[in-house]
Amino acid sequence: MSDAALSPAERSAIVRDSLAVGVATGAYGFGFGAVSVASGLSIAQTCVLSLLMFTGASQFALVGVVAAGGAPVSGAATALLLGTRNTLYGLRMAPLLRWRGWRRVAAAHVLIDESTAMGVTRETTEGTRLGFLTTGVSVFVLWNLATAVGAVAGDAVGDPRTFGLDAAVGAAFLALLWPRLRDRRNVLVAVLAAAVALAAVPVTPAGVPVLAAGGVALLVGILGKRHDPTEIPGRDDVAGRHP
Amino acid sequence: MWTAVLLAGVGCYLLKLAGLSLPERVLAHPTVERVADLIPVALLAALVAVQVFSSGPELRVDARVLGLGFAVVALLLRMPFLVVVVGAAVVAAGARLV
Numbered sequence: 001m002s003d004a005a006l007s008p009a010e011r012s013a014i015v016r017d018s019l020a021v022g023v024a025t026g027a028y029g030f031g032f033g034a035v036s037v038a039s040g041l042s043i044a045q046t047c048v049l050s051l052l053m054f055t056g057a058s059q060f061a062l063v064g065v066v067a068a069g070g071a072p073v074s075g076a077a078t079a080l081l082l083g084t085r086n087t088l089y090g091l092r093m094a095p096l097l098r099w100r101g102w103r104r105v106a107a108a109h110v111l112i113d114e115s116t117a118m119g120v121t122r123e124t125t126e127g128t129r130l131g132f133l134t135t136g137v138s139v140f141v142l143w144n145l146a147t148a149v150g151a152v153a154g155d156a157v158g159d160p161r162t163f164g165l166d167a168a169v170g171a172a173f174l175a176l177l178w179p180r181l182r183d184r185r186n187v188l189v190a191v192l193a194a195a196v197a198l199a200a201v202p203v204t205p206a207g208v209p210v211l212a213a214g215g216v217a218l219l220v221g222i223l224g225k226r227h228d229p230t231e232i233p234g235r236d237d238v239a240g241r242h243p
Numbered sequence: 244m245w246t247a248v249l250l251a252g253v254g255c256y257l258l259k260l261a262g263l264s265l266p267e268r269v270l271a272h273p274t275v276e277r278v279a280d281l282i283p284v285a286l287l288a289a290l291v292a293v294q295v296f297s298s299g300p301e302l303r304v305d306a307r308v309l310g311l312g313f314a315v316v317a318l319l320l321r322m323p324f325l326v327v328v329v330g331a332a333v334v335a336a337g338a339r340l341v
Contacts, residue, residue, distance in 0.1 A: 024323060031328055045248050052252030055259075057287065062251055064290055069299055072247030076254075078286060083255035085283045090262015091269065099263075108260035167310025167335030168328050170294040174311065175327045177287035178318045189281050190288035197289035201297045209297075213289030214282060221278030231280050239324035 004124050014127060017235075018118050018134035024239035025056075025114050026142020028172075032059055033150020035169050038160030039067035043151040050147040054140060055112050057176050058082045061210070064169055067160075070207025078210050089116040092232055096120065096128045110136025113176075117233040179237035185226070192216045310335035 006014070029050060036046040041063060049059050058079035065075035090111050096119065099107050110133070119132030160166050180186050193213035200209035295307045310331035317327040 024325065027325055028328070041244065041248070045244060048248055049252060052249070053255045055255055057283070058251070058255050061286065061290055062247070064294055066244075068293060068297065072244050076247040076251035078290075079251040080254045080258070081282055082286050083251075083258045084279060086255070086259045087262035087265075088279055090259055091265065091267050094263045095267065097263070104263050105260065108263050109256060111259040111263065161339065162336065164306070164310055164332035164335030164337075164339070167295070167307040168332035170291050170307060170311050171314035171328045171331030173287050173290040173294060174314050175318060175324050177284065177291065180284050180287075186281070186284045189284050193285035193288040194292035197292045198296055198302060201293065201302055202300055206299070209293055210286060210289045213285050215285075217281035217285035218278055221281050222274055224277050226277070 003126075006124060006126050006130070010127065011130065014118075014122070014131050015134050018131050019138050021114050021118055021135050021238050022138025022142055025139045026146050028056065028239060029143035029146030030150035030153075031165075031168055031172065032056065032063075032143075033147040033152075034154030034157070035060070035067075035150075035160065035165050035172075036063045036147075037151045037154040038157070038165050039063040041066065043148075043155055046151040047144070047148050050144045053079065053083075054109060054143070055083055055086055056143075057085070057113075057173075060169060060172055060176075064173070065207045065210060067166075067169070068206045070205065074205075074207025074211060078207070081211070081214055085113075086111050089113070089232060092116070093119060093128075093132065096122075096125065097132060098125055099129075107132070107136075110140055112136065112139065113233045114139050114238045117235050117238045120232055121235060179233060180231065185220070185224070189216055189220050192220075306335040306338040309338045 033046055037043060053059055061082050062075040062079040065078050066072060093116055097107060115132045115136035118135040119128045122128040122131055157163060181190060193216040196216055197209040197213040200212045295311045296302055296304065313334040314327050314331045317330055
């Protein structure tokens with residue numbers, strides 16, 4: 001990491017790549033908006049989630065648990081557990097971004113998978129900040145616009161099954177999980193977690209199976225011996241970067 | 244519902260801010276780091292399973308499985324996220340029409 005200034009060509013390359021991710025990820029917000037109102041949240045609640053929570057996996061998790069008939073508090077707990085991922089990203093990004101005071105308070109809001117992925121591998125502080133901020137802000141603006149449009153459209157559609165929106169949510173979670181499945185231990189944990197959750201479905205209230213599956217992570221993490229570095233998404237792991 | 248939305252929303256922001264504010268050694272313990280890495284894997288896998296194979300308190304296999312199958316193929320082919328998600332919806336909706 002150096003303080004060297006970026007050339008105009010480097011700057012525009014980072015901005016271009018970051019905006020591509022912003023557009024691709026932002027468009028995804030349409031799906032969230034539609035799924036959220038289909039799950040029983042109001043248009044206002046849906047938009048507040050995108051504005052305030054602003055971390056896709058947690059948002060989908062909250063509405064997914066509620067759609068399955070789970071208590072809102074189970075949905076909130078699942079969302080918060082998934083949100084701990086961003087804490088890890090923050091710990092990694094803090095020394096690279098080197099922001100303090102109000103800049104750090106503001107930057108925290110756009111600390112998500114995509115902005116981390118597009119910022120973390122840069123060679124200079126300026127490059128990290130530019131990639132992080134361009135991605136974070138463009139995703140934020142487009143994600144919120146798309147959420148609002150999706151929520152209004154979803155409200156008009158009515159039954160989510162008509163357009164296969166219920167299947168779309170499963171696919172969305174799988175797409176988020178996919179980059180983490182390159183690791184064999186993660187595949188094992190994923191399979192175990194899915195099995196635990198399904199086994200719990202008939203015998204526990206909705207929302208609990210997913211939280212119970214979190215126990216698999218706890219168990220394997222405590223029993224495991226391997227020392228591995230924090231998993232940070234790479235530039236190829238986010239929407240808009242696929243060839 | 245509003246309480247859950249606001250609490251989880253503010254909570255998720257505070258988790259982000261904590262990451263940017265805490266010293267890095269907080270997560271230096273290997274067990275904490277392993278668990279923290281595995282939580283998203285376990286939760287996302289469980290969410291996929293519950294979303295696709297359950298309907299209320301019962302397990303059920305229906306058109307959603309075909310949607311998931313499409314998603315797997317699309318991800319193997321490194322298709323964009325949007326294609327994966329929209330394609331899964333279209334496949335499931337199409338299967339219900341047949």
